[in-house]
Amino acid sequence: MHKSVPYLVTCLLGLTLAGCASLTGTEEMPAPKATAAADKTTDAPPPVEYTDFEPETLYLLLSAEIAAQRGRYDITLVNYVRAAKQSRDPGVIQRAMRIAQSLNGDNAQKQLADLWLEVDPDSLQAHRISAIQAVKSNDLQTALYHMERIMEQGGDADFDSLAAMASNLPPEQQRELLSLYKGMSLRHPNTPELDYSIALLLKITGQPDQALDRLKPLLAKNPNFQPAIILRGDLLYQTGEKSSALDYLLANTRRFPGNRQMGTLYGRMLINEGELQAAQDEFSRLVQQYPDIPGLRLSHALVALENGQTDLAREELTRLAEQGQQVNEANYYLGRIADQAGNTEQAIGYYQSVEEGNYYFPALARASSLLAENGQLDDAVDRIRRLRDANPRQAENFWLLEVNLLLDRGHQQEALSTATEALEEHPDNIQIRYARAMLFDTLDQPAKAEADLKQIIEQDPENAVALNALGYILTTRTDRLREARSYIEKALALAPENPAILDSMGWVLFLEGQIKPALEYLSRAWAAYPDPEVAAHYGEALWMSGAEDQARIIWQKGLDQAPNHDVLTETIDRLTNGGGQ
Numbered sequence: 001m002h003k004s005v006p007y008l009v010t011c012l013l014g015l016t017l018a019g020c021a022s023l024t025g026t027e028e029m030p031a032p033k034a035t036a037a038a039d040k041t042t043d044a045p046p047p048v049e050y051t052d053f054e055p056e057t058l059y060l061l062l063s064a065e066i067a068a069q070r071g072r073y074d075i076t077l078v079n080y081v082r083a084a085k086q087s088r089d090p091g092v093i094q095r096a097m098r099i100a101q102s103l104n105g106d107n108a109q110k111q112l113a114d115l116w117l118e119v120d121p122d123s124l125q126a127h128r129i130s131a132i133q134a135v136k137s138n139d140l141q142t143a144l145y146h147m148e149r150i151m152e153q154g155g156d157a158d159f160d161s162l163a164a165m166a167s168n169l170p171p172e173q174q175r176e177l178l179s180l181y182k183g184m185s186l187r188h189p190n191t192p193e194l195d196y197s198i199a200l201l202l203k204i205t206g207q208p209d210q211a212l213d214r215l216k217p218l219l220a221k222n223p224n225f226q227p228a229i230i231l232r233g234d235l236l237y238q239t240g241e242k243s244s245a246l247d248y249l250l251a252n253t254r255r256f257p258g259n260r261q262m263g264t265l266y267g268r269m270l271i272n273e274g275e276l277q278a279a280q281d282e283f284s285r286l287v288q289q290y291p292d293i294p295g296l297r298l299s300h301a302l303v304a305l306e307n308g309q310t311d312l313a314r315e316e317l318t319r320l321a322e323q324g325q326q327v328n329e330a331n332y333y334l335g336r337i338a339d340q341a342g343n344t345e346q347a348i349g350y351y352q353s354v355e356e357g358n359y360y361f362p363a364l365a366r367a368s369s370l371l372a373e374n375g376q377l378d379d380a381v382d383r384i385r386r387l388r389d390a391n392p393r394q395a396e397n398f399w400l401l402e403v404n405l406l407l408d409r410g411h412q413q414e415a416l417s418t419a420t421e422a423l424e425e426h427p428d429n430i431q432i433r434y435a436r437a438m439l440f441d442t443l444d445q446p447a448k449a450e451a452d453l454k455q456i457i458e459q460d461p462e463n464a465v466a467l468n469a470l471g472y473i474l475t476t477r478t479d480r481l482r483e484a485r486s487y488i489e490k491a492l493a494l495a496p497e498n499p500a501i502l503d504s505m506g507w508v509l510f511l512e513g514q515i516k517p518a519l520e521y522l523s524r525a526w527a528a529y530p531d532p533e534v535a536a537h538y539g540e541a542l543w544m545s546g547a548e549d550q551a552r553i554i555w556q557k558g559l560d561q562a563p564n565h566d567v568l569t570e571t572i573d574r575l576t577n578g579g580g581q
Contacts, residue, residue, distance in 0.1 A: 057086045073103055081108050088119055097129065109133055124155045135162060138173060144180050151188070160227060163197035167204050174205050192218060196228050199235075208235050226252075230262050237269055245269060253282070260290055264299070271303060279303045287316075294325035302333065310337055332359035335366065344370050361397055368405050377409055396426050403435050415439055430456050434466060441469075446477040464498065467491035472504045475511060484508050499529035507537045515545050532558040532565040536572075543575050551575075 053061065064079035080096035093116050100108035110133045116126035127146040134143035147159060163181070166174045178201040185194045195218040202211035215232050219225065229252050236245035249266040256262060263286045270279035283300035290296055301316035314337055320330040335350030351367035354360050364384070371380035381402060388398035399422035406415035419436040426432065437452035453470040456463055471487030474480050488504045495501055506521030522538040535558025542551035558568045 053083075053087055053089075057083050057092075060086070061092070073099070077103055077105055077108055081111060084112060084115060088115070090116075090119060093119065106133060106136055110137075122153060124150055124153060128155075128158075131158075131162075135165065138169075140173065140177050140180060144184060148184060148188075151191075159193045159197040160200065163200045163204075166201055171205070174201065177201060178205055190221075192222050192225055192228070196225065196231065199228070199231055203231065203235060203238070208239050211235050212239070226256055226259050226262065229256075230259070230265060233262070233269075234265060242269075242273060246273065257285075258289065260286060260293065260296070264296070267299065267303075271306075276303055276307050280307055280309075294320055294323075298326045298329055301330075305333065305337070310341075313337065328354045328357045328359055328363075332363050335363060339366065339370070344374060361401060365401055365404070368401065369408060372405060372409050377405075377411075380405060396422070396429050396432065399426065399429075400431050400435065403432065407435070407439070412439060412443060416443065428459065430460060430463070430466075434469070437466075437469065441473055441477075446473055449473055462494055464491040464494035464501065467494070468498070468501045468504050471508065475504065475508045481508055481512055485512070497528070499525045499531075499534070502528065503531075503534045503537060506541065510537070510541050510544075515541060519545060526554065530557060530561075532562040532568045534558075536565075536568040536570075540571050540575060 060079040060083040064076045064083065067073070067075035067079065077096070077099050080092070080099055084093045084096040093112055097109065097112045097116070099105075100112060109129055113126050113130040113133060116123055117130065120126065127149045131143045131146035131150070134140070134146065143162065147162070150156070151159075159181070163177070166177050169177070178198065181194060181198050181201060185191065185198060188194060195214060199211040199214040199218070202208070202214060212232065212235050215228055215235070218228050219232065222228070229248075233245050233249040233252070236242075236248060246266070246269055249262065249269065253259070253263050253266050263282060267279050267282040267286070270276070270282060280300065280303040283296060283303055286293075286296045287300050297316050297320055301313045301320070304310075304316065305313035314334065317330040317334050317337075320326045321334065331350045331353040335347045335354070338344075338347035338350055348367050348370050351363040351370075354363035364387070368380040368384060371377070371383075384398055384402045384405070388395050388402075391398070399418070403415050403419045403422065406412075406418060416436065416439045419432055419439060422432045423429065423436065433452050433456055437449045437456070440446070440449035440452065450470060450473060453466050453473070456466040457470065460466070467487045468491035471484045471491065474484035474487065478484070485505075485508045488501065488508055491498075491501045492505055502521045502525035506518045506525060509515075509521065510518035518541050519538075522534070522541050525534050526538045535554050539551040539554040539558070542548075542554065555568065555572050558565065559572075562568065
């Protein structure tokens with residue numbers, strides 16, 4: 001028919017993406033239609049003969065392997081997909097799939113999975129891959145079709161994994177998935193994984209009470225189904241039954257001491273409820289059981305730190321850092337421990353060892369502040385600038401850090417110059433522009449502050465902080481009280497419980513002569529945030545309403561916090577004619 005060329009040639013060419021069975025004995029997937037024939041006349045390994053391919057298919061396979069050897073994996077994948085379609089050979093299909101997966105080739109995986117199911121409709125692996133690709137394409141109905149086929153053949157359909165992924169889906173798709181799961185549950189009643197997944201989806205879609213109802217019969221029939229136990233504890237806590245949730249998880253963590261997820265949930269709930277010693281005990285138990293899980297050790301260290309057990313926290317954090325686990329988090333908290341102990345140089349060293357992650361900029365900010373306190377402000381600024389030059393993608397964060405550092409050290413003009421320079425490069429950065437607006441206000445340039453704040457609001461009309469700042473500046477710096485109140489009212493509508501905005505609203509109403517409503521807002525602001533400036537405003541409104549004794553009480557509480565607060569002391573002197581309190 002055609003000239004036979006053994007498939008072993010591809011192995012001799014050097015398979016870059018996978019080994020070859022005839023050479024290594026460890027091939028994970030079978031070679032296409034391989035059959036071995038022993039040569040009993042020699043001591044050499046028996047020769048391997050392979051079923052022939054059509055010349056075009058064989059050419060595609062050989063060129064694919066050569067391309068792989070040369071690093072052209074795109075060509076390798078294209079040729080393997082074509083060879084799989086031409087040959088419909090299970091071995092070629094599986095090898096092509098493995099290549100597609102290693103290259104994250106979703107389109108190729110979908111094509112190959114479809115082909116695989118044509119050749120072998122019962123392949124669990126092909127159904128599983130088809131389900132994954134359908135989820136990625138947001139085709140939930142198709143995904144569940146393949147998962148149902150897996151379940152019917154006795155395989156693990158991973159219903160719970162798909163349900164857990166739903167938290168990242170848009171709400172309408174979450175509801176669609178829930179409906180599909182409910183329909184499948186009717187076709188396959190008494191399937192614990194499906195009932196659990198439905199309860200999880202009910203939680204995700206904001207129906208915790210219905211989720212609890214769904215779990216009751218499930219746990220009655222399957223009292224040891226641990227994922228459902230964890231979910232029930234979480235739901236009890238979410239629905240406000242916090243004591244019941246803690247008791248339930250305490251009992252079940254003792255029934256299932258090896259369940260790390262359950263123990264971790266229980267420990268975090270204890271932290272949320274302020275039961276820090278119990279939380280520490282729980283994480284200590286988990287660390288003893290799972291000594292190689294860095295996240296547990298970090299949680300144990302942080303709870304110990306909250307409990308004032310600094311030595312234990314330091315020991316755990318040092319161990320993490322030395323083992324190369326959670327290094328940035330460990331160094332940050334080791335820096336805080338040294339910082340609080342007054343070991344400035346050591347603290348700086350730890351903070352500067354934080355190289356990435358969520359703690360990078362907080363650590364850099366604190367290290368810079370400590371350097372400045374040591375009289376090394378120029379060194380701190382130079383380091384920030386070098387890091388900014390080396391990390392241009394994060395330049396805006398470095399600019400903001402430099403501005404804040406200069407502000408903290410009282411270098412207002414330098415901070416203003418830095419903010420202006422930063423805005424020349426990043427004119428749309430709201431944080432830097434807001435910082436500059438506050439600088440302009442401090443430097444008695446309200447018109448420029450107003451311009452910056454209006455630009456922020458133009459970019460972000462629902463920026464409650466900028467709306468409030470603009471309204472407050474207009475209140476205190478101009479006679480445009482009606483305009484000021486309009487901005488503050490917009491801010492308050494966006495953040496009705498924000499104490500700074502409540503204070504602004506109370507103060508503008510007071511200046512308009514509306515003392516009674518002003519007192520309502522100012523009292524709420526004071527209750528939420530007893531700040532010296534709020535004390536000044538609230539006290540003055542009380543004083544003008546005739547409640548002088550109450551005003552003095554509020555002022556004294558403000559003075560206890562800041563005896564030399566400019567606004568507060570000016571208010572007291574002005575209203576009491578300098579005659580004391």
